[in-house]
Amino acid sequence: MKWIDHTIWWQVYPLGFCGAPIRTGDHSPAPRLRRLYNWLDYIIELGANGLLLGPVFESETHGYDTTDHYRIDARLGGDEEFDQLISRAHERGIKVLLDGVFSHVGYRHPLFQQALVEGRDSAAARLFDIDWEADGGPQPRVFEGHGGLVRLRHDAPETVVFVTDVINHWLDRGADGWRLDAAYSVPPQFWAKVLAGVREKHPDTWILGEVIHGDYPAFVSQSGVDSVTQYELWKAIWSSLKDENLYELDWSLKRHNKFLETFTPNTFIGNHDVTRIASQVDQQKAVVAAALLLLLGGIPSIYAGDEQGFTGVKADTVDGDDAVRPPFPPSPSELLPFGEPVFEAYEALIGIRRRNPWLVNARVDRLDLDDSQYRMCVYATDSDEFLVLHLEQGGRHVKVYRGEHDLLWSTYSWSGAIA
Known part of the structure; x- marks a missing residue:
C-alpha cells in the first residue's frame, strides 16, 4: 500500500483559519501561518495524518486570484513560516498537500500586466488566454465570469513549463502533493503533460483534481491525476440524510463502487466551498x-471544524464564503x-x-433497504473482512458491526446522541 492509502486529510483554508x-x-x-503549528498535535489526536492546505501563495484577496506562485502570501508569512510548517508536520508523520x-x-x-503592455507577440502573452481583437482593446478570457480571474492559455507549451516548474518547486521544498x-x-x-514532468522528479507525489461532475474515471485516465473530488457521494450523503431518502445514497454507492475499480476517490462531507454538514442536516x-x-472506500478529507460540529451556510454574495471559512482560535485549548x-x-x-x-x-453491497433503514455490507476486495x-x-x-453481530460503535450510545 502506498502512503496515501493510510492518509486521512484535515483540510484548512489558511487565510480564514489564521484570521x-x-x-x-x-x-x-x-x-499568521504560525497559528497552524499549534494545531499539528490536534491533527494527530483526532487520528488524521494529513494537512490539506487551501491557497497559501501571494494573491489579491481570497487566495484563488494568485499573483505570485513562488511566494507565500505576506498575510500568512514567508518562506520561514512555510518551511517550519513542513518540518513540524513531517516530524509528526503528517503529509502536506498544497492547493x-x-x-x-x-x-x-x-x-499578465506585462502581456498587456508588451502585446500579443511577447513571451508573457503566450501564457494567457486573451482576446486581442476585442472592442475597446485586448480583453482576457476569465474563469466562470469572474472578471478578476484571468485564464491561463492551456494549449501553450510555455504554460506547461510554467505550471510544471511551480509544482516541482514546492515539492522540492517539502510538500507531499497538490x-x-x-x-x-x-x-x-x-x-x-504537466504531470509527466512532475512525476519524473517526484514519482511518489499524490495529485488530487477538483472535479465536480462528469466522467470521473475518464478524467483520471486522461489527465494522469491520482484522484478526484467525489462530489457525487458528497451530495448523496447530505441530501439523502436531509430528505430521509436512503435510495439516493444507495444509487450513488453503486456508482462509487465502479469508480473504485479505476481509482480511489477523495471523499468528503464538507470543504471550503460548501455549506457545513451540520447546517445541511442536524x-x-x-x-x-x-x-x-x-x-x-476512498481517501477521506475532514474540513476543519466539522469534527467540532461547526455550522455555516454558504451564500451567493461577495462575502458568501466567510461563514464556512472562519478564523480559528490560536490553539485547540481555546x-x-x-x-x-x-x-x-x-x-x-x-x-x-x-x-x-x-x-x-x-x-458496498446492499443488504436491506426501505423508506426508513439501509443495511449495507462494506467489504474488502482481497480478504474476507467486512x-x-x-x-x-x-x-x-x-x-457499525464487525461481521453480523459484533457491535463496534453506535450513535445510540454516543454521548451526543439525540433520541
Whole structure:
C-alpha cells in the first residue's frame, strides 16, 4: 500500500483559519501561518495524518486570484513560516498537500500586466488566454465570469513549463502533493503533460483534481491525476440524510463502487466551498454522515471544524464564503466545549478505520433497504473482512458491526446522541 492509502486529510483554508484580512486590501506582512503549528498535535489526536492546505501563495484577496506562485502570501508569512510548517508536520508523520490554482491567475498578476503592455507577440502573452481583437482593446478570457480571474492559455507549451516548474518547486521544498483547483475547467491533456514532468522528479507525489461532475474515471485516465473530488457521494450523503431518502445514497454507492475499480476517490462531507454538514442536516445526522465518510472506500478529507460540529451556510454574495471559512482560535485549548461530543465521535470512527486499513478500497453491497433503514455490507476486495453499517430512522442513527453481530460503535450510545 502506498502512503496515501493510510492518509486521512484535515483540510484548512489558511487565510480564514489564521484570521488574515481577505477583502480590505491590507497586505501588511504578518506570520499568521504560525497559528497552524499549534494545531499539528490536534491533527494527530483526532487520528488524521494529513494537512490539506487551501491557497497559501501571494494573491489579491481570497487566495484563488494568485499573483505570485513562488511566494507565500505576506498575510500568512514567508518562506520561514512555510518551511517550519513542513518540518513540524513531517516530524509528526503528517503529509502536506498544497492547493494549486492553475486554471487562472489574478488580474494584477505581473506577467499578465506585462502581456498587456508588451502585446500579443511577447513571451508573457503566450501564457494567457486573451482576446486581442476585442472592442475597446485586448480583453482576457476569465474563469466562470469572474472578471478578476484571468485564464491561463492551456494549449501553450510555455504554460506547461510554467505550471510544471511551480509544482516541482514546492515539492522540492517539502510538500507531499497538490490539489489542482478547478481541474475540471482545464483540458485533461494539459494536466497529462504537466504531470509527466512532475512525476519524473517526484514519482511518489499524490495529485488530487477538483472535479465536480462528469466522467470521473475518464478524467483520471486522461489527465494522469491520482484522484478526484467525489462530489457525487458528497451530495448523496447530505441530501439523502436531509430528505430521509436512503435510495439516493444507495444509487450513488453503486456508482462509487465502479469508480473504485479505476481509482480511489477523495471523499468528503464538507470543504471550503460548501455549506457545513451540520447546517445541511442536524448535528445527529452530521455524525451519521461522518460514519459514512470514514467507513466507506476512498481517501477521506475532514474540513476543519466539522469534527467540532461547526455550522455555516454558504451564500451567493461577495462575502458568501466567510461563514464556512472562519478564523480559528490560536490553539485547540481555546475551542468551546460544545464540540467535544462530535470530536469524540470522529475519534471513535477514525479508530475503526485505522484498525481496518482495507477500508480505503472497500466496496458496498446492499443488504436491506426501505423508506426508513439501509443495511449495507462494506467489504474488502482481497480478504474476507467486512463491516455492516445499519442506518436507521431514515438515517438519524447508525450502528457499525464487525461481521453480523459484533457491535463496534453506535450513535445510540454516543454521548451526543439525540433520541
